[in-house]
Amino acid sequence: MKLSPLQIARYQYQPKLPGMLRNGISEICVKNGDATESVADQEKIKALFPNTYGKNEITFQKGENTSEAKKQVVGVILSGGQAPGGHNVICGLYDALKATNPENVLIGFKGGPSGLLDNDFIVFEDDYINQYRNTGGFDIIGSGRTKLETQEQFAVVVENCKNHGVNALVIIGGDDSNTNAAVLAEYCAAHNTGIQVIGCPKTIDGDLKNEDIECSFGFDTATKTYSEIIGNIERDANSAKKYWHFVKVMGRSASHVALECALETQPNICLIGEEVAAKKMSLAQITDYIADSVAARAAKGWNFGVAIIPEGIVEFVPEFSVLIAEINELLAGEKADAFNALPNWQAKYDFIEAGLTKESMAVFAILPQSIQQQLFLERDPHGNVQVSLIESEKLFSAMVKDNLAARKAAGTYSGKFSALHHFLGYEGRCAFPSNFDADYCYSLGYNAAMLIQYGYTGYLSKVSNLQAPAEEWVAGGMPITKMMNIERRHGADKPVIRKALVELDGAPFKFFESVREEWAVETCFTYPGAIQYFGPSEVCDLTTRTLALEKA
Ligand code: FBP
Numbered sequence: 267m268k269l270s271p272l273q274i275a276r277y278q279y280q281p282k283l284p285g286m287l288r289n290g291i292s293e294i295c296v297k298n299g300d301a302t303e304s305v306a307d308q309e310k311i312k313a314l315f316p317n318t319y320g321k322n323e324i325t326f327q328k329g330e331n332t333s334e335a336k337k338q339v340v341g342v343i344l345s346g347g348q349a350p351g352g353h354n355v356i357c358g359l360y361d362a363l364k365a366t367n368p369e370n371v372l373i374g375f376k377g378g379p380s381g382l383l384d385n386d387f388i389v390f391e392d393d394y395i396n397q398y399r400n401t402g403g404f405d406i407i408g409s410g411r412t413k414l415e416t417q418e419q420f421a422v423v424v425e426n427c428k429n430h431g432v433n434a435l436v437i438i439g440g441d442d443s444n445t446n447a448a449v450l451a452e453y454c455a456a457h458n459t460g461i462q463v464i465g466c467p468k469t470i471d472g473d474l475k476n477e478d479i480e481c482s483f484g485f486d487t488a489t490k491t492y493s494e495i496i497g498n499i500e501r502d503a504n505s506a507k508k509y510w511h512f513v514k515v516m517g518r519s520a521s522h523v524a525l526e527c528a529l530e531t532q533p534n535i536c537l538i539g540e541e542v543a544a545k546k547m548s549l550a551q552i553t554d555y556i557a558d559s560v561a562a563r564a565a566k567g568w569n570f571g572v573a574i575i576p577e578g579i580v581e582f583v584p585e586f587s588v589l590i591a592e593i594n595e596l597l598a599g600e601k602a603d604a605f606n607a608l609p610n611w612q613a614k615y616d617f618i619e620a621g622l623t624k625e626s627m628a629v630f631a632i633l634p635q636s637i638q639q640q641l642f643l644e645r646d647p648h649g650n651v652q653v654s655l656i657e658s659e660k661l662f663s664a665m666v667k668d669n670l671a672a673r674k675a676a677g678t679y680s681g682k683f684s685a686l687h688h689f690l691g692y693e694g695r696c697a698f699p700s701n702f703d704a705d706y707c708y709s710l711g712y713n714a715a716m717l718i719q720y721g722y723t724g725y726l727s728k729v730s731n732l733q734a735p736a737e738e739w740v741a742g743g744m745p746i747t748k749m750m751n752i753e754r755r756h757g758a759d760k761p762v763i764r765k766a767l768v769e770l771d772g773a774p775f776k777f778f779e780s781v782r783e784e785w786a787v788e789t790c791f792t793y794p795g796a797i798q799y800f801g802p803s804e805v806c807d808l809t810t811r812t813l814a815l816e817k818a
Contacts, residue, residue, distance in 0.1 A: 272799070287326060311747055318452045319747045321724070347695060354708040358712035382422075400699065469485070470694060471516070473765050475766045489810060497792065503791075524574050525812065526812045531572075533791070534785055542583055546584050575658050712741075
C-alpha cells in the first residue's frame with residue numbers, strides 16, 4: 267500500500283486520553299455513581315431488562331486497580347454507516363487490552379454484525395492494527411447494516427463467541443446498534459453466557475446524544491469536512507457572483523449536520539427539518555422563504571447565495587409525508603406491477619391522478635417532473651418511497667425558480683437566478699479523523715476495555731466534558747437502558763434508544779434563529795478551511811459549534 271505523507275505523519279500522532287485514564291492501568295479505579303432509570307416507560311423497560319436495568323452510572327478515577335486479573339478475549343464489530351474515528355476506537359481498545367495483559371486477545375468480526383453470525387473474523391496484531399491508527403474509514407474490518415435482534419441470532423452469536431473463548435463484545439454503532447447491544451447484553455446475562463456487551467456511540471448524524479452522551483463520534487470530522495467544502499463554495503459564489511448553490515447534506519431525519527455546517531459557514535439559508543415540522547410549513551411556504559432571500563439579495567445586485575438543505579427535510583413537510591404515504595399505498599403489492607406496465611409517463615401520470623386524493627395531487631402537481639418520477643422509481647425492498655434519495659436540493663431550487671418567475675411577471679423581482687446543486691455525504695464519512703475525533707474515539711475504545719476489565723455489561727462507553735481539553739474529559743460508563751423508551755416500530759412496541767432531533771429551544775438553534783435574518787440578506791459567509799491536524803490547539807483541537815453552544 268502506498269502511503270500519503272499525511273498518513274505517515276498521522277501514524278505518529280498519539281491520541282490524547284482523559285487525564286483519569288493516563289495514570290497507567292494499575293492506577294485506574296471505579297467511582298460509583300447513582301443508580302439509573304430509563305428516560306421513560308420505566309416499568310416496561312425494567313420488565314424487559316431484568317438483569318441489566320437500573321445499574322449504577324460509573325466514572326473512572328486515579329486509584330488502585332481492583333479488577334480481577336484474568337485473560338480477556340474480546341470481540342469487536344463496526345455497525346452501520348462509516349464515521350471518522352472508528353479505527354481509533356479499535357486501536358484504543360487494543361492498546362488498553364494489551365497494556366492490561368499482553369496475553370489479552372482482540373478479535374474483529376468482519377463486515378458488521380453479519381461477521382458475528384458468519385464467524386468471519388480476524389485476530390488483531392500490532393503490524394495490522396498500526397496501519398490504521400488515526401485514519402478514517404471502517405476498512406480495518408468493514409461494516410454492515412445486518413440487524414442483530416432475534417433470539418436465534420443471539421444464540422448463533424453466543425456460540426461463535428464461545429468457540430473463540432470471547433468473554434466480551436464491543437459494538438460500535440448508532441442508536442439502533444446500541445439498542446441491539448442492550449438486548450444482546452440482557453440475553454447474555456439471562457442465559458449466564460459469561461459474555462459482557464459494551465456499546466460505543468457512533469454516527470455522523472449527531473442524533474445519538476442526550477444528557478449523558480454529549481456527541482457521537484464522527485460528527486465533528488464529517489461536519490468540518492462539509493463545512494470546508496461549503497465555505498469554499500461560498501467563496502466561489504462571492505467571487506463569481508452569478509450562482510445560487512443548493513447544498514444538501516447527509517444526516518438522515520435529524521438536521522444536526524445542516525445546523526452545525528450553517529453555524530460554521532453562515533450561509534444565506536439553512537432549512538431545519540424539525541422547525542418545518544413544528545411550524546407545519548408547506549412546500550410553498552418554504553419556497554417563499556428561500557425566494558424572499560434571493561429577491562432581497564437581487565435587489566442589492568447580488569444574484570448569488572448559498573442554501574443548505576438537510577437530507578431528511580421532505581419527511582418533515584406535513585403535506586409531503588401524506589403524499590408519500592398515499593404513493594406507498596397506491597403502489598402496494600401487485601398494484602406496482604400494473605403501474606410499471608403502463609406504456610409512458612402520461613399514462614402513469616393519469617394513474618397517479620386517479621389514485622391520489624385531491625390535496626396530495628395538488629402537492630404532486632407542483633413538483634418538478636424529475637422529482638415526480640423519482641418518487642415512483644426509487645423504492646426500498648418493501649416497496650416504499652426512499653425519501654432520503656429524493657433530490658431535495660433540486661426540488662427546492664426548481665420551486666424557487668418558478669416562484670421567482672411569478673414574481674417577475676408581477677413586477678416584484680428583476681434579478682437573475684441560476685442554480686447549482688451539490689450533495690455532501692459520503693465525502694465526509696471516511697475523512698482522516700480530526701484531532702477531536704481521533705482523541706475521543708481512542709478514549710472511547712480505551713475506556714471500553716476498562717469497563718470490560720471491571721466486569722460491566724449492557725453499558726455504553728461514555729466520555730464527557732468534551733468541550734474542555736482532553737486532560738479534563740471524564741471517562742466512565744452508563745447503562746444503555748438509561749437512554750431507552752418504548753416506541754412503536756413496524757407495528758409493535760419496542761424498547762429503543764430515543765433518537766435526538768434538533769431541539770428548537772436548544773442553544774444551537776436559538777443562536778441560529780437570532781442571526782439568520784441577517785445572513786439571508788447580507789453576505790456573512792465564513793470560511794472554516796480544511797481540518798488542521800498539526801499546529802496550535804485553538805486551530806487543531808476545537809470541536810463543534812453545536813457542542814460549544816450546548817455547553818456554554
Ligand atoms: P448511521 O446512522 O449508520 O451512522 O449512518 C448514517 C448515514 O451516513 C446517514 O447520514 C445516511 O442517510 C446513511 O448513513 C446512508 O446510508 P448508506 O451508507 O447505507 O448509503
